[in-house]
Amino acid sequence: MGLSTEQLNQLPGGYFCFSDEGTIVQINQSLLEQLGYEASDVLGQSIERLLPIASRIFYQTHFYPLLKLQGKAEEIFLSLRMKTGEALPVLLNAATIRQDDRLLHQCVCLTVRQRQKYEDQILEAKRMAEQALRENIALINAKQDLEHHQLLLDQQLAELQQKNQEFWQFGRLITHDLQEPLRKITLLADALQQEANGSLAVDSGRLLDRIVEASQRMRELIRRMRDYMLLEVTQHPIHLVNLDSLAINAQELVSQQLATTDIQLVTQGLPSIDGDRGQLLELFFQLIDNSVRFRHQPILGPVEITITGQLVESNRFRATPGKYSYQPFIQITYTDNGPGLLPELVDKVFQIHKKPGTGLLGFGLAICKKIVDNHRGTISINPTSQPGTQFIILFPVQRTSVINSE
Amino acid sequence: MIDSAVVARNHVTILGSGTQTMLFAHGFGCSQQMWRFITPAFEDTYRLVLFDYVGSGASQLGAYNPERYANLNGYAQDVLDICSALELTDVIFVGHSVSCMIGLLASLKAPERFSRLIMIGPSPCYINDGVDYVGGFNRTDIEELLETMEKNYIGWANFLAPVVINDPTQPEMTQELNESFCSTDPLIARQFAQVTFLSDNRSDLAKSSIPVLILQASQDLIAPVEVGTYVHQRLRNSELAVLDAIGHCPHMSAPQETLQAMTAYLQRASNANTHGAVY
Numbered sequence: 001m002g003l004s005t006e007q008l009n010q011l012p013g014g015y016f017c018f019s020d021e022g023t024i025v026q027i028n029q030s031l032l033e034q035l036g037y038e039a040s041d042v043l044g045q046s047i048e049r050l051l052p053i054a055s056r057i058f059y060q061t062h063f064y065p066l067l068k069l070q071g072k073a074e075e076i077f078l079s080l081r082m083k084t085g086e087a088l089p090v091l092l093n094a095a096t097i098r099q100d101d102r103l104l105h106q107c108v109c110l111t112v113r114q115r116q117k118y119e120d121q122i123l124e125a126k127r128m129a130e131q132a133l134r135e136n137i138a139l140i141n142a143k144q145d146l147e148h149h150q151l152l153l154d155q156q157l158a159e160l161q162q163k164n165q166e167f168w169q170f171g172r173l174i175t176h177d178l179q180e181p182l183r184k185i186t187l188l189a190d191a192l193q194q195e196a197n198g199s200l201a202v203d204s205g206r207l208l209d210r211i212v213e214a215s216q217r218m219r220e221l222i223r224r225m226r227d228y229m230l231l232e233v234t235q236h237p238i239h240l241v242n243l244d245s246l247a248i249n250a251q252e253l254v255s256q257q258l259a260t261t262d263i264q265l266v267t268q269g270l271p272s273i274d275g276d277r278g279q280l281l282e283l284f285f286q287l288i289d290n291s292v293r294f295r296h297q298p299i300l301g302p303v304e305i306t307i308t309g310q311l312v313e314s315n316r317f318r319a320t321p322g323k324y325s326y327q328p329f330i331q332i333t334y335t336d337n338g339p340g341l342l343p344e345l346v347d348k349v350f351q352i353h354k355k356p357g358t359g360l361l362g363f364g365l366a367i368c369k370k371i372v373d374n375h376r377g378t379i380s381i382n383p384t385s386q387p388g389t390q391f392i393i394l395f396p397v398q399r400t401s402v403i404n405s406e
Numbered sequence: 407m408i409d410s411a412v413v414a415r416n417h418v419t420i421l422g423s424g425t426q427t428m429l430f431a432h433g434f435g436c437s438q439q440m441w442r443f444i445t446p447a448f449e450d451t452y453r454l455v456l457f458d459y460v461g462s463g464a465s466q467l468g469a470y471n472p473e474r475y476a477n478l479n480g481y482a483q484d485v486l487d488i489c490s491a492l493e494l495t496d497v498i499f500v501g502h503s504v505s506c507m508i509g510l511l512a513s514l515k516a517p518e519r520f521s522r523l524i525m526i527g528p529s530p531c532y533i534n535d536g537v538d539y540v541g542g543f544n545r546t547d548i549e550e551l552l553e554t555m556e557k558n559y560i561g562w563a564n565f566l567a568p569v570v571i572n573d574p575t576q577p578e579m580t581q582e583l584n585e586s587f588c589s590t591d592p593l594i595a596r597q598f599a600q601v602t603f604l605s606d607n608r609s610d611l612a613k614s615s616i617p618v619l620i621l622q623a624s625q626d627l628i629a630p631v632e633v634g635t636y637v638h639q640r641l642r643n644s645e646l647a648v649l650d651a652i653g654h655c656p657h658m659s660a661p662q663e664t665l666q667a668m669t670a671y672l673q674r675a676s677n678a679n680t681h682g683a684v685y
Binding site for chain 1: 653
């Protein structure tokens with residue numbers, strides 16, 4: 001028993017049929033009613049008339065090729081275009097039949113308004129899941145990068161340790177093994193002076209004096225180099241150190257050693273920090289020592305020194321461009337009323353450098369930098385503070401590691 | 407020496423017994439299967455090379471790189487990879503839909519490998535530029551297309567999985583279709599759709615001097631006659647053939663007419679070559 005036209009028209013679902021050229025040849029009443037068309041509106045028209053633009057593209061790129069290649073298509077989601085222009089979402093099955101030597105594509109469709117809402121939610125959830133997956137992938141990649149960098153860092157650390165070892169050997173050679181022949185030179189020169197007992201020509205005596213003098217200077221130099229190296233390699237205990245009393249101690253020491261009575265030290269807001277007391281004392285000692293040694297000549301007035309402390313936030317990354325992590329630091333500002341640094345010296349005072357005009361090596365600020373480094377801090381010169389010299393020292397506030405653990 | 411990695415990656419199929427190569431490139435949404443109404447007619451006279459773009463058909467999905475295939479040049483590289491893997495020269499490139507521009511890009515990069523292009527339904531730009539170019543679509547249309555595609559991938563095993571066809575009423579169908587027809591990854595399909603419909607290769611047309619046949623269907627929503635004419639006017643060495651066939655896939659809906667246009671063109675080209683004429 002075949003399906004009557006009436007039955008087809010009253011099917012609880014849409015039915016339509018189009019030719020291989022895309023012409024609609026049949027459509028049932030149920031679908032017409034849902035779309036709001038009369039049969040005469042659509043029969044003989046192109047199938048594309050029933051489709052919004054996006055569905056037309058999909059029809060051309062997916063649906064039609066599928067029908068041609070497989071002879072059927074199942075569970076296709078499409079929007080049909082109603083007479084009002086609104087979209088009617090349908091789920092569609094299609095099959096190709098041959099009738100009187102021509103191909104006909106038969107379609108049945110069901111409206112899926114409710115289902116579409118549900119699918120929208122599923123799709124949204126799917127997008128979120130995909131997003132999470134992509135982020136997870138990004139995380140995995142980041143982890144791989146991290147491992148790669150750790151490996152690199154490890155290699156660099158190993159090289160650094162090797163270089164430090166070499167540096168230490170070299171330093172020992174200079175500070176220890178050079179001391180001995182130097183001591184002998186001094187000793188022999190002394191002996192020679194005594195043996196000659198004034199019988200030497202005046203010139204020879206002067207030359208001998210200069211040999212002794214040069215040897216002593218060299219011994220002093222080697223002693224300071226050894227001190228500097230010890231800062232590098234010695235382990236130091238960490239205590240809570242009061243910087244205010246430390247600064248005053250340092251000033252007293254400088255006064256004693258240089259027999260100076262006119263240092264006027266003002267401190268303000270200097271806190272207590274975790275650090276190596278001996279090293280921090282040395283830091284202030286070197287700074288004050290410099291201020292006194294390199295004061296205005298001739299002397300115009302007392303050496304005025306101001307040391308202030310302040311809590312600031314600063315970038316913890318010092319060597320990696322583009323990395324930022326703002327952390328609390330203690331900023332110590334040290335200002336004196338001296339003549340200030342020569343501009344050409346500003347860049348190299350923190351290295352062991354030759355002092356202009358004297359031929360002597362400057363160690364003081366190199367020692368300061370080493371001590372600040374040991375405390376994971378930074379020291380710099382404020383170039384705009386002329387006249388006088390101003391140092392800015394930053395110490396990180398929270399340090400948990402023991403400094404300089406070898 | 408054939409590079410078997412590329413052959414496997416792009417699921418390259420070689421048919422025919424001729425010497426000159428015809429290289430067939432499928433369009434968006436399809437695979438090399440779409441050429442099956444066309445290829446039998448050329449098997450005796452040409453060597454036919456078919457392939458699936460990475461991400462489509464039976465290609466190796468693992469080779470898909472979202473950065474490479476975010477640009478039609480990434481797809482053109484697939485074509486060039488196949489050309490060098492098979493050491494192809496004097497190629498007649500046959501492209502459908504987006505593959506027309508992919509073939510053009512490939513021929514601009516390696517002109518030594520191609521002798522002519524046959525473009526079926528080309529469009530250098532699908533989006534109206536709002537000034538004077540009418541590609542046929544707005545961005546919102548494309549957004550809706552992406553949505554329609556996405557909805558059709560929900561539980562779409564039937565559509566995507568290998569299928570077996572055994573339908574006596576469809577003699578022109580092969581009895582067994584053992585490869586998937588469409589790309590199996592919705593994310594890849596989505597990106598391919600975006601790259602296809604949002605690309606603009608209008609400025610590339612004037613750079614080309616390779617002989618081109620444009621096959622234009624008479625009612626093609628995706629690549630309308632105006633667009634085909636635009637391409638013809640800007641490709642300085644092109645011929646335009648407007649077919650009676652309707653729709654975007656004349657090689658499937660009207661294979662006979664499509665074949666006639668192709669063979670007539672190739673015959674004229676070969677006569678011209680023999681007589682040394684340049685047209």
